[in-house]
Amino acid sequence: MLNQVDIYTDGACRGNPGPGGWAAILRYQDNETLLNGAEADTTNNRMELQAAISALQNLKHPYAVVLTTDSRYLMDGIQQWLPNWKKNGWKTAAKKPVKNDDLWRQLDKLVEEHHITWKWVKGHSGHVENERVDRLANEAIDNLLL
Secondary structure (H helix, E strand, O other), X not given: OOOEEEEEEEEEEOOOOEXXXXXXXXXXXOEEEEEEEEEEEEOHHHHHHHHHHHHHHOOOOOXXXXXXXXXXXXXXXXXXXXXXXXXXXXXXXXXOEOOOHHHHHHXXXXXXXXXXXXXXXXXXXXXXXXXXXXXXXXXXXXXXXX
16 A cells, blocks of 8 residues: 655646746644745646646655646646557547656656546635645746846
């Protein structure tokens, strides 16, 4: 039986593209780890993916993960689109290259290491951890722009 880690992620972007930030909260038993980072020229979708990737990269062993996000792009991509993209050689149903495939490929490898339950919450709806990761992602942008 795997130990459970709760992860909350968010990405933010000022302009799209523009300066962006990502953040994650990882909770294991009584321990909490906060992660965040920023990039000068990116998109919101890339930051959403980077938040999940960075959180999962932080795990040193296989876990039962409950990952909560407000990103439909991340949720739909991982749960619906990814199997077909892989089957179609990283092409969309319209035979075009998958956007952000570098990050999707990283995430795909990390997902295989854990048993992940994906949860979606509406952004800016008062969900405590989602509001925290939103603030942390925006703080990362603020620090980048200093």
